[in-house]
Amino acid sequence: MRILAIESSCDETAAAVVEDGVRVLSSVVASQLSTHGKYGGVVPELASREHMRAIVPVVREALERSATGMADLSAIAVTEGPGLVGSLLVGITYAKALCFARGLPLIGVNHIEGHIHAVVMEARQSGEPVEFPALALVVSGGHTHLFEILKGFRYRLLGKTRDDAAGEAFDKVAKLLGFGYPGGPVIDKLAPFGNPNAVRFTLTKMKGNASDFSFSGLKTAVLRWVEARDIDAEIQQRKALFRECETPAVDQWLALTPQTTLDLLASFQKTVITELMRRMESCALEIDAQTIIVSGGVACNEGLRSTARKRPLPARTLFPTPGLSTDNAAMIGAAAFLKFERGEFADFTLAARANLTLA
Ligand code: KG4
Ligand code: ZN
Numbered sequence: 001m002r003i004l005a006i007e008s009s010c011d012e013t014a015a016a017v018v019e020d021g022v023r024v025l026s027s028v029v030a031s032q033l034s035t036h037g038k039y040g041g042v043v044p045e046l047a048s049r050e051h052m053r054a055i056v057p058v059v060r061e062a063l064e065r066s067a068t069g070m071a072d073l074s075a076i077a078v079t080e081g082p083g084l085v086g087s088l089l090v091g092i093t094y095a096k097a098l099c100f101a102r103g104l105p106l107i108g109v110n111h112i113e114g115h116i117h118a119v120v121m122e123a124r125q126s127g128e129p130v131e132f133p134a135l136a137l138v139v140s141g142g143h144t145h146l147f148e149i150l151k152g153f154r155y156r157l158l159g160k161t162r163d164d165a166a167g168e169a170f171d172k173v174a175k176l177l178g179f180g181y182p183g184g185p186v187i188d189k190l191a192p193f194g195n196p197n198a199v200r201f202t203l204t205k206m207k208g209n210a211s212d213f214s215f216s217g218l219k220t221a222v223l224r225w226v227e228a229r230d231i232d233a234e235i236q237q238r239k240a241l242f243r244e245c246e247t248p249a250v251d252q253w254l255a256l257t258p259q260t261t262l263d264l265l266a267s268f269q270k271t272v273i274t275e276l277m278r279r280m281e282s283c284a285l286e287i288d289a290q291t292i293i294v295s296g297g298v299a300c301n302e303g304l305r306s307t308a309r310k311r312p313l314p315a316r317t318l319f320p321t322p323g324l325s326t327d328n329a330a331m332i333g334a335a336a337f338l339k340f341e342r343g344e345f346a347d348f349t350l351a352a353r354a355n356l357t358l359a
Pocket of ligand 2: 111115140296297326327
């Protein structure tokens with residue numbers, strides 16, 4: 001049973017063919033990094049235009065690579081939200097048109113549920129499926145959420161960010177220091193060269209729900225650190241490097257980054273990891289989680305992965321392979337399989353839902 005899945009919620013146009021919810025026959029991702037990089041973040045209007053340019057070839061490539069014809073498909077799945085409304089609309093409109101032309105059922109998928117199912121799918125592939133109740137930490141440029149997952153994939157929200165998402169904090173700090181966009185991968189690569197204990201940031205204590213996150217204070221603390229130092233010259237040099245070369249190598253960044261700034265990056269990353277791990281561990285204990293799922297772009301972070309590997313965590317902790325951590329359509333196809341089995345189909349009124357929640 002093959003599902004063609006389409007994802008266009010942010011700045012990646014992606015399509016995949018997934019068989020029986022577990023076998024990824026193809027997964028194509030067209031990144032828009034070169035479009036948005038120079039602006040230091042995603043420009044929604046440009047994102048929609050890029051999606052329109054990419055959607056047809058990306059879907060065609062996903063079908064070709066998996067040797068799938070439209071007649072081999074059982075359904076078409078598409079991300080309905082959350083995300084940028086103009087971006088979502090491109091994927092949704094194209095999916096609807098294909099379904100209408102081919103008489104195929106349409107499935108709307110929540111992007112956050114997709115991130116969770118990237119891990120669920122890989123756990124099934126490995127023969128050791130996710131056990132319930134499970135805890136999911138979805139941590140990306142748009143989301144920082146903790147969910148309890150009950151049998152049958154029912155979700156309960158345990159905590160979420162009250163301001164910036166963790167990935168957004170990485171992106172904003174990187175931009176401030178001249179490291180371009182996206183910030184997470186660069187900071188992750190440079191952090192091992194700095195001393196993570198050099199700059200002491202205060203950890204946030206949340207009033208009300210202690211499982212909520214907040215990263216805006218940390219971002220402001222980094223801003224204050226920068227303002228208190230005379231480092232504009234190095235920032236300008238790095239900006240110039242990023243303008244010249246879209247993805248500078250680690251050595252190129254290192255040549256323009258003094259030790260004090262490397263120490264700041266390492267300390268910032270360590271603080272984000274500490275904030276994530278603390279709440280993840282306490283929620284896992286609270287719900288007696290049998291499996292912990294970490295997913296979303298920030299789940300690529302090597303510092304986070306190695307901290308999770310070294311710590312005695314309360315349950316088996318699963319990260320997706322990096323290609324399935326950041327936005328992709330295979331995860332949408334995996335989540336759609338469950339909906340297909342349940343007969344949860346959408347009709348042509350399916351709309352883009354920018355603020356769609358999971359629980
Ligand atoms: O899941 P994703 O592709 O898109 C959203 O749904 O937001 O996540 C993108 C985010 C960006 O903020 C990026 O900086 C962050 O994930 N990211 C990382 C790493 N790789 C990507 N953050 C920290 N460390 C990384 N290695
Ligand atoms: Zn995402």
